[in-house]
Amino acid sequence: MTSSSGSFVERLVAELGADVVTPGADLGTRRVRDWSGTPGAEPIALIRPRSTQEVSRALAFCHANQRAVVTQGGLTGLAGGANLFGGEVALSLERMSAIEEVDTVSGTITVQAGAVLQRVQEAADAAGMMFPLDLGARGSCTIGGNLATNAGGNRVIKYGMARDHVLGLEAVLADGTLVSDLHKMIKNNSGYDLKNLLIGSEGTLGVITRAVMRLAPKPLGVSTAWCGLPDFAAVTRLLQHARARMSGGVSAFEVMWPSYYDYVLANVKTVRAPLDTTHAFYVLLESMGSDAERQAEEFEAMLGEMLDAGVIENASLASSAADATRFWAVRDAPAEFPILLPGLIGFDISFAIADIGQVAEQCEAMLHARWPDMRTLVYGHLGDGNLHVIAHLKNAPPDLEEHVDAAVYELTRDWHGAVSAEHGIGGKKRAYLGYTRDAGAIGAMRAIKRALDPSNLLNPGKVFVDAVPGKSSPTGAL
Numbered sequence: 001m002t003s004s005s006g007s008f009v010e011r012l013v014a015e016l017g018a019d020v021v022t023p024g025a026d027l028g029t030r031r032v033r034d035w036s037g038t039p040g041a042e043p044i045a046l047i048r049p050r051s052t053q054e055v056s057r058a059l060a061f062c063h064a065n066q067r068a069v070v071t072q073g074g075l076t077g078l079a080g081g082a083n084l085f086g087g088e089v090a091l092s093l094e095r096m097s098a099i100e101e102v103d104t105v106s107g108t109i110t111v112q113a114g115a116v117l118q119r120v121q122e123a124a125d126a127a128g129m130m131f132p133l134d135l136g137a138r139g140s141c142t143i144g145g146n147l148a149t150n151a152g153g154n155r156v157i158k159y160g161m162a163r164d165h166v167l168g169l170e171a172v173l174a175d176g177t178l179v180s181d182l183h184k185m186i187k188n189n190s191g192y193d194l195k196n197l198l199i200g201s202e203g204t205l206g207v208i209t210r211a212v213m214r215l216a217p218k219p220l221g222v223s224t225a226w227c228g229l230p231d232f233a234a235v236t237r238l239l240q241h242a243r244a245r246m247s248g249g250v251s252a253f254e255v256m257w258p259s260y261y262d263y264v265l266a267n268v269k270t271v272r273a274p275l276d277t278t279h280a281f282y283v284l285l286e287s288m289g290s291d292a293e294r295q296a297e298e299f300e301a302m303l304g305e306m307l308d309a310g311v312i313e314n315a316s317l318a319s320s321a322a323d324a325t326r327f328w329a330v331r332d333a334p335a336e337f338p339i340l341l342p343g344l345i346g347f348d349i350s351f352a353i354a355d356i357g358q359v360a361e362q363c364e365a366m367l368h369a370r371w372p373d374m375r376t377l378v379y380g381h382l383g384d385g386n387l388h389v390i391a392h393l394k395n396a397p398p399d400l401e402e403h404v405d406a407a408v409y410e411l412t413r414d415w416h417g418a419v420s421a422e423h424g425i426g427g428k429k430r431a432y433l434g435y436t437r438d439a440g441a442i443g444a445m446r447a448i449k450r451a452l453d454p455s456n457l458l459n460p461g462k463v464f465v466d467a468v469p470g471k472s473s474p475t476g477a478l
Contacts, residue, residue, distance in 0.1 A: 005044045005087060008065055012045055012089070015061050020054060022046045032090060033083050034075045035338065038428050040083030043070070043090035050095045052170060052178065052209040059207065060176025062089055068457045069174075071203040073145025074116065076137035078346060079426030081149065081202045085461055091207065093144055100210070102127040106184045107215045108167060113144025113208050120213075129215040132159035136332050144208045150200035152422030154331075157383030158251040158288070159216065161422070162199065168212035169195035173205075174453040182212050197448065202424045203459040205452045219248070219288035221295030224324040225303055228279030228314040232357030235281050237311050239353070239383060245302040248289030253383035254331045256282040257360065260379040260390075264333040267340055271329045277314045283382075284331050286324075331379070334388070341375070343396055345404050347389040349412050350421035356380070356387055359415050366407060367391055371400075386421040409435050425463045433463065 013021045024044045033040035047069075049055045062069050068088040075082055084090065093114035101110040104127055111120055118138040124131040133146060135153030145151075147169075151162045159165070168182040181195060198206050229235050235255055242250050256264075261282050265273055275282075289295030299317075306312040318324040337344055351359050364376050377390040391404050409419050413435035419425075425433055433442060446464060449456070456466065 008067060009045045011065075012047075012058075012061065016047065016049075016054065016058055020047060020049055020058075022048070031075060032072070034077040034080060036078045036080045036083070036426070036428055037338075037343070038080030038083055038426070040080070041086035041088075043084055043088060046090045046092060048092050048095050052096075052172065055091070055093070055096075055172045055207055055209055056176045056178055058091065058176075059172050059174060063175045063455070063457060066455060066457065068460050069207075070459050071144070071148070071207050073114075073142035073148070074137065074140040076141045077145065077149060077426065078348065078423045078428075079149075079420065080428040081424050081426030081459070081462055082145075083427060085427075088460075093142070093207075093209065096209065097142075099123045102129070102215075103184065104129060104215075108184045108212050109215055110182065110210065110212045111143055112210050113142060113147070115143045117141050117143060117146060124215050125218065127215075128218055130218045131165070131213065132216050133162055133165055136335055143211060143213075147199050147208050147211060148201065148203050149424040150422070152381065152384065152386060154254070154381065155251050156381060156386075156422075157253055158249050163196055165213045166195055166199060166211055167214055169198060169208060170210040171198050171206040171208045174455065174458045179206065182210060184212055186214075200424070202426060202462055204449060204463055205458065207458070217290065219251075219290065219295075221248070221289040221292030222251075222286065222324070223288075223295055223299035224284070224286045224318040224327055225299070226274035226316045226318075226327045226330075227283040227285060227303075227306075227312045228275050228277055229281045229283060229311065230313055231280055234311045235283060235357070235382065236353065238283060238285070238306055241306060241311070242285060242287065242302055245305070246287045246289070246298055248287050248295055248298075250285070250383060251288045252284065252286035253381070254284040255380055255382040256284075256331070257378040258282075259364070259375075260377040261330070263375070263377055264330055268333045268336050271333060272326070274316045274327050274330065275314050279313055284327055334379075334390070337377075337390060341390065341392040343392065345391040345401050347387075347391075347408050348421050348423045349387050349389070349408070349417050349419060350385045351387060351412075351415055351417040353382060353385050355415055355417075356382060356385065359411070359417070360387060360389075363389055363408060363411055366411065367404070370407065371404075384421075405432070412436075427462050430461075430463055430465050433465075 009023050024042050047058045070084050070088050071091045072082045096112040097114040098112045121131045146162045170180045360378050374393045380387040409432040418436045419432045
């Protein structure tokens with residue numbers, strides 16, 4: 001830490017208090033990087049406020065001293081969005097984790113941004129409701145991080161992305177200005193919708209501090225099946241038929257290619273095969289309904305129709321919650337990948353559903369042609385067009401990730417896909433933003449950033465290829 005940084009930290013402690021500010025030298029072994037594997041520097045200080053007012057005071061002080069701030073949630077991101085470049089202050093809302101209200105009449109839950117997703121789900125469940133947002137990192141990720149990245153997860157097909165759950169939002173802008181819109185109304189067309197501007201902005205426009213979110217009725221019937229299918233045409237036919245046939249709709253439609261399925265069964269010791277047969281594709285299908293008996297009857301009838309038609313070759317129907325958990329364990333196995341495949345290169349991309357079969361085939365063929373010994377694992381939330389690709393090469397050269405990124409994102413551009421489906425751009429994908437957004441859209445984004453954060457102090461160097469703390473910009477100032 002430079003002398004100027006040291007002086008700033010001393011003044012920051014004096015301004016906010018030693019109970020709120022921890023100098024970087026005193027952080028010990030605390031983790032300050034996300035799960036992406038992207039390099040990250042240590043913060044010069046960590047601010048842990050207990051209230052929105054303290055967040056406002058902290059940002060106002062940093063703004064007055066032109067010091068950059070990076071907000072960190074559960075650090076479960078995969079795009080380097082919460083990592084630091086060096087010289088910044090880290091801001092954690094871990095002390096602001098209260099679940100303030102569950103309103104079952106309005107169907108809302110009001111929480112602070114540091115609340116862990118699983119706790120929010122449990123609070124809704126205890127009140128006889130459901131908070132549908134769900135992802136594998138539920139036990140670690142925070143609501144603030146979920147909203148900042150517009151997280152997706154397992155049930156987007158039925159309930160939508162993180163932004164679809166939000167009715168009202170409170171946030172603090174770069175200069176400490178409080179923006180509060182904690183309303184519970186679904187209909188609110190009173191001027192610009194600032195909450196949807198902040199959701200998905202990855203901490204570059206403001207710090208989300210509290211949110212009012214929608215709850216759903218708790219489903220009384222949940223049906224889950226593991227299906228083996230002969231080809232991708234059968235996969236899309238099953239999706240269409242299940243959506244049309246099930247009165248409760250489809251709440252999850254997870255597709256796994258053999259590359260993924262075979263690897264997981266061989267290497268993740270805590271899972272076991274849902275089927276005793278092998279197939280070209282595997283689908284984890286879930287549907288929820290308000291009438292348990294009707295739900296089960298419809299689901300079994302729908303599966304029977306697909307088996308009779310040859311669309312499904314074999315299926316296993318969960319007869320208990322334990323069976324469903326066992327099925328989901330196969331799909332949640334990527335949590336083990338960083339240990340099993342150190343140095344893996346992961347992709348979170350999306351395409352039109354009709355194109356995903358061809359895209360995946362081309363992607364694997366392209367990667368294996370260029371790197372014959374590369375292992376690739378393919379899976380995804382097919383119901384919402386989200387494809388995940390894992391690439392891993394033993395004894396990889398230092399520049400491998402750069403070349404693999406370029407190859408996969410060029411393929412994504414050629415198929416008019418999105419370079420980020422649900423994890424954001426962060427610092428990892430900023431060079432490829434133009435593969436999905438045109439120059440006009442990026443120009444508009446930059447104009448919004450300049451208007452709300454003209455000094456580029458909130459999470460600088462993320463989303464755009466621009467100046468980072470202490471470094472010159474390759475493309476000019478914002």
